[in-house]
Amino acid sequence: MRLRLQILLGEDNPGDVLLVRRALNEHRVEYELHTMRDGSEAAVFMEGVEGGGLPCPDLFLLDLNLPKLDGCELLVLLRAHPLCGDKPVIIISSSGAESDRRRATDAGATRYYQKPSDLKEFMKLGALVRELVEA
Amino acid sequence: MTHLVPPDIPVGQDTPLHELLISELGDVLAFRTDAAGLTTDWNPGVERILGYRKAEWMGQRVHLIFTPDDRAAKKPERDMAKAAREGRAPTVGPYLRKDGRLLFVEGAVVALKDPHGTLIGFYNVMRDLAERNQAEAARRQSEETYRDLFNGIDQGFCIIEVMMESGEPLDYRVIEANPAFEKQSPQGNAEGRWIRERYPNHEERWFEIYRDVALTGEPIRFQERSKDLEALWFDVYAFRIGPPQQKHVGVIFTNITDRKNSEQALRYSVERVEQVLAQAPVAIVVFRGPEFVIELANPSYQALVHGRELVGRRFADVVPEIGDDVWAVFHHVMDTGEAAVREEFYVPYDQDGDGIVEDHWFNVVYHPLRESDGTVSGLVTVCIEVTAHIRARQDLELVNRGLEEFAHVASHDLQEPLRMVRCYAQLLIESSGDDATQVVTEERRLFAGFIENGVRRMEALIRDLLAYSRTVHSLDLELGNASLEKALGYALSAVEARAAETGAVITHGPLPVVLGDETQLSHVFQNLLSNALKYRTPGRKPEVHISAELQAEEWVVSVRDNGIGFDSKHAARIFGLFKRLHRDDEYPGTGLGLAICKRIVERYGGRIWADSEPLAGATFHFSLAAGRQ
Numbered sequence: 001m002r003l004r005l006q007i008l009l010g011e012d013n014p015g016d017v018l019l020v021r022r023a024l025n026e027h028r029v030e031y032e033l034h035t036m037r038d039g040s041e042a043a044v045f046m047e048g049v050e051g052g053g054l055p056c057p058d059l060f061l062l063d064l065n066l067p068k069l070d071g072c073e074l075l076v077l078l079r080a081h082p083l084c085g086d087k088p089v090i091i092i093s094s095s096g097a098e099s100d101r102r103r104a105t106d107a108g109a110t111r112y113y114q115k116p117s118d119l120k121e122f123m124k125l126g127a128l129v130r131e132l133v134e135a
Numbered sequence: 136m137t138h139l140v141p142p143d144i145p146v147g148q149d150t151p152l153h154e155l156l157i158s159e160l161g162d163v164l165a166f167r168t169d170a171a172g173l174t175t176d177w178n179p180g181v182e183r184i185l186g187y188r189k190a191e192w193m194g195q196r197v198h199l200i201f202t203p204d205d206r207a208a209k210k211p212e213r214d215m216a217k218a219a220r221e222g223r224a225p226t227v228g229p230y231l232r233k234d235g236r237l238l239f240v241e242g243a244v245v246a247l248k249d250p251h252g253t254l255i256g257f258y259n260v261m262r263d264l265a266e267r268n269q270a271e272a273a274r275r276q277s278e279e280t281y282r283d284l285f286n287g288i289d290q291g292f293c294i295i296e297v298m299m300e301s302g303e304p305l306d307y308r309v310i311e312a313n314p315a316f317e318k319q320s321p322q323g324n325a326e327g328r329w330i331r332e333r334y335p336n337h338e339e340r341w342f343e344i345y346r347d348v349a350l351t352g353e354p355i356r357f358q359e360r361s362k363d364l365e366a367l368w369f370d371v372y373a374f375r376i377g378p379p380q381q382k383h384v385g386v387i388f389t390n391i392t393d394r395k396n397s398e399q400a401l402r403y404s405v406e407r408v409e410q411v412l413a414q415a416p417v418a419i420v421v422f423r424g425p426e427f428v429i430e431l432a433n434p435s436y437q438a439l440v441h442g443r444e445l446v447g448r449r450f451a452d453v454v455p456e457i458g459d460d461v462w463a464v465f466h467h468v469m470d471t472g473e474a475a476v477r478e479e480f481y482v483p484y485d486q487d488g489d490g491i492v493e494d495h496w497f498n499v500v501y502h503p504l505r506e507s508d509g510t511v512s513g514l515v516t517v518c519i520e521v522t523a524h525i526r527a528r529q530d531l532e533l534v535n536r537g538l539e540e541f542a543h544v545a546s547h548d549l550q551e552p553l554r555m556v557r558c559y560a561q562l563l564i565e566s567s568g569d570d571a572t573q574v575v576t577e578e579r580r581l582f583a584g585f586i587e588n589g590v591r592r593m594e595a596l597i598r599d600l601l602a603y604s605r606t607v608h609s610l611d612l613e614l615g616n617a618s619l620e621k622a623l624g625y626a627l628s629a630v631e632a633r634a635a636e637t638g639a640v641i642t643h644g645p646l647p648v649v650l651g652d653e654t655q656l657s658h659v660f661q662n663l664l665s666n667a668l669k670y671r672t673p674g675r676k677p678e679v680h681i682s683a684e685l686q687a688e689e690w691v692v693s694v695r696d697n698g699i700g701f702d703s704k705h706a707a708r709i710f711g712l713f714k715r716l717h718r719d720d721e722y723p724g725t726g727l728g729l730a731i732c733k734r735i736v737e738r739y740g741g742r743i744w745a746d747s748e749p750l751a752g753a754t755f756h757f758s759l760a761a762g763r764q
Binding site for chain 1: 590
């Protein structure tokens, strides 16, 4: 039996957490979601991965505007992580600004996903996750 | 009186004696004439004393050596008659030399008779009265010198006679004038005519001055103007001549009108320059020499270096805190002789004298000062402080950055909750299928529809506000050439889908290159085209035509449609923020599109306006400056 995909989701908005779950479900991703409500919570989690023998998540979904440490700052830490440095990371944000996209790319994001305001569009995030995991 | 020559010397016996007389007695003149008074002999004495050579002398009438007065008085004739009658006629007095000078002699005319007693001629013997002649020569010399001076000097010189009565000046007149008089006083001297008669308005002061000189004998020098004499200016030296009772005054004068006028013109222009300097709102300072000593600084400049001594001091001593940048320009101008211009030149120094250097910016022109031989001897600095402008701009830039940030935050953070509302409104509709009763489901769907519609409008508003705010910032926009052809191209591709949907026919004539920005101007076209498609006449395919026409020096671009149009009384109102002529359920919109157009066009110095009639289509016009060659 295939192990469920370990996904770390950095997202402070419960509404978006629910939508992410829906999108993953819609595309039949089998996952276990570790939701971090701010950047430092996520950083602490990653320390546990390094020192405490926890497994490294298979994929990261980080909200750009995460409190305390934002998605890009977290991403920089992540890229330097000895065990998880090469995992796929999707920066999610409602901003369509070019400057935000560039910031994410520069920090080493695998993808930048602008949260759409249309429900159907939002569901496509599930497809993106599938695509990255299966690649 | 000694008789020099014995009377009745017979003719022919004279030669040795005659020669002896001439050669031994240097101051004796002796010659003979015939009975009619024509000279019959000549000797070196004639030449030495009278100045005549033999050829000029022989056969001349003896009148030659008489003064005009004596000739008129027939003295030669009388002398000869007396000698003929009485044997000899003593003579004394001045005779004329060939050169016109007088010769004072004494002597006698002696009759020469033949043995029969017939008069055959005369013997003239004259002794030069040397002392008298020298004195006369000196007098003449002095008089000639005076004459030469009188005639030769460039100044006007005249002798005037002053008429007065019990000390009151009545009049004066010129009694003698030199040739230069007319040159200095173009109206001439009118010798002998009384001045009051000739110049009734001649200033009283002239009469008084000459009266004073005539009375006191004290010379005076003055400069005066005479209105009657063509308002000429004279520099005059007046002194008394001759005895006081004669009331003669010598007047030496020069016409100094030109000098006075140019002095006045110079003074006037200097005053004007000083006025300009004093009132100029720009600071002006003149530096001289390699030490940059301040020669002149106007009040505006003094205000820039509050309370510091300037004139006569080295610039380095006046403003020791001045930076190398300024010195570099100073030396550049001095070394090359080229003017230098610095805009928004950053010159930190202590302006208010509190010992603390502040930031200042200036627009400055440094200009070399050249000597007549071309060498650069200093420089003049003209500057105006622009610190307040710079600060205002910096503040504005700060404000704009803040606005930009705000716009960015707004676009992100305002959209964020809307996204939630919209997504979950959709979820509500989707999950309504689980509900028990269809009625409730229908009602939910309706409500969710309202929510979604509200969100969409809010999103459109935020998007347009953002677009509007983007036309506010970027003050540093540069006016470049923008192809309206290209701008329209971008706009057409943006409205392509909508145009296809409505079956619109969009055509355009040739479009020019204007001053502006293609992206911004494409927004103008895009908004105007969107409106043309939106406000189309129901049941009719939209037709839009874009054209451009050069009017005066600007291009007027027109976008004409065949839509529903509007009442022309709203023509101005529609460009206002959030101004709409229709309900949202008729024609959705934010009321920002035309406001954005107006802002963009006005930022490039143009205007935008519209004309229309209801149901007759609308035409929007905007003007822009033609592009640079």
